Amino acid sequence: MPNIKSAKKRVKTIETKTLQNKATKKAYKEAIKAFEAAVAENASNKEELYNEDISKIDKAWTKGVLAKNTASRKKSSLAKMLNK
Secondary structure, three states: OOOOHHHHHHHHHHHHHHHHHHHHHHHHHHHHHHHHHHHHHOOOOHHHHHHHHHHHHHHHHHOOOOOHHHHHHHHHHHHHHHHO
């Protein structure tokens, strides 16, 4: 447990940022799962879900939750699923 005031503040800040990062990560993971289910069922709305997934992955990348190459790899794998 930190004793210095600034260190205590950093602990609170880090907890807040961790929650935001988890929410962002959960959002894109759930979106990917929904897209994969739509592709498996050959649903008509899979292109809409694909566009939403790409948007969520890009947002995660801009917020620093995902690395650039990881985001690109995930988008590429989703595109392959869509085009099969």
